[in-house]
Amino acid sequence: MTHSREKVAEEGPVLGPTGRPRHEFPEPPALTGHGPARIVSLCNQKGGVGKTTTTINLGASLAEYGRKVLVIDFDPQGALSAGLGADTHEVITIYDLLIGTVRDPFEAVQQTSIPGLDIIPANIDLSAAEVHLVNEVAREQTLARVLRRISDAYDVILIDCQPSLGLLTVNALSASHGVLIPLECEFFSLRGVALLVETIEKVQDRLNPAIQLDGILPTMFDARTLHAREVLERVVEAFDDKVLETVIGRTIKFPDASVAGVPIIQFAPEHAAAKAYRQLARELISRGAVA
Template identity: 75%
Template sequence: MTAKKRVDTAVLDGMDKPAVGPTGRPLRVFPVPERLTGHGPARIIALCNQKGGVGKTTTAINLGASLAHYGRKVLAVDFDPQGALSAGLGVSAHDVTNIYDLLLGTVKDAHDAIQPTSVAGLDVIPANIDLSAAEVHLVNEVAREQILARVLRQVIDEYDVILVDCQPSLGILTVNALTAAHGVLIPLECEFFALRGVALLVETIDKVKDRLNPALKLDGILPTMFDSRTLHSREVLERAVERFEDQVFDTVISRTVKFPDASVAASPILEFAPEHPASMAYLQFARELISRGAVA
């Protein structure tokens, strides 16, 4: 049995009995999706949370790898000056064309910035600290909120999914991502202060939808860094489900040291530890997104 089939079998075998998941809802089995016969146009998903350290970049990396595992062609856009997404995928963001060059128009063709990764079907547009100057340069631009949308329009027909990893703020870069996106994915650390910030983010999403992007949709909230051993994690997850109901995904990403280990190795968890429960969780999440229709 190939490694790919072994991973898929392990995921499904672990969920063949009815049970209640961490969200308090019955666990659902999301089927392994069929391979696509063609690619594009892409659905653009912005991964946003103004609070840092909630697993946003980890989710962008591992969701991208999981969707590629299921035959989707994925472009990850590093939209954070820290460049963590680029580093986590083992892609150099220095001395190469990056998203900053495209935003400023010093490079016109988005294809010049696309870099392959070690994962077949997963490409990335990198970023580095130069991106931190973008807000200053864009402030006087006409239709400055729509610059990323114009950049991604060049490649949207070549991918099935474009994941935009936003910086932890609600500034002009994040507004650009929300204006370009079809959907928003909010990683929510199972911690009280993270939960408080989600309400503010949802308000921002509603404003962008009302003023700039009427098609924008909240795809859902992904609980991350969940620790079933602590009452605090369980209570935060319970409150999130009470407040946002079905907008909270069934999939819950648990806290594990394997994620930072994989980051050091510059590899998605699916490659670093393919049979670890963390890998299974992101494969489950990819299947849930596809089953919900958020991804083709």
């Protein structure tokens, strides 16, 4: 037995995929009250990196831990709305709130199949929002004004941004306290992160001094490939402790859950991907990035 303990000590701590010691993030304590919300944008100008999947499953995991969560579909393609089974036809959407035809954001809120997780949906109408907003006074602050009317009712608000750095994304960043960057473990994904970080810094300098980078979340990681491991290593070298310890692996279960219109923690609660998103929720709570 002594020999075994000595061997563990010699080998050092168990390392996670990022090459850093693996931590056990504790189950978060229950909240005694709700609100005001910390607002987090999930942002990356590259498409297909896991923004929507992360918004859905992080939101669901936080709700599972007793948080009141609102997710906002801020992409005209409406993938978040579809992924949570929200109605997008002949209903009030985020577009109506942005252009001011509806003043009360609670009128746009829909409940999801996860208790404690609500959504404000989007549809193709949102693609016209940038044209409408371009002549507005303080056009970059439009979403912030909308969210001020609803943030006290939630602990966390997650904004699923479109894959672009246009006016809608700048609105999301201007309204947010933090940014989470899902990053596919693939070489070309690395190239755009510096540009995105530069945009966040510009928003911080000119529009929203309070915003900060909460973390970079490696997604679609396949430990069997040297390429994925090398990309992850380079990300950690470049961004150090801004890279989250939680890493989301590649799995067919994500599209299966999307077709079912439910989060993976509900579709396959014991799957490794579901456990990873619960760990992400615990990690962000332990970092103070969410309540």
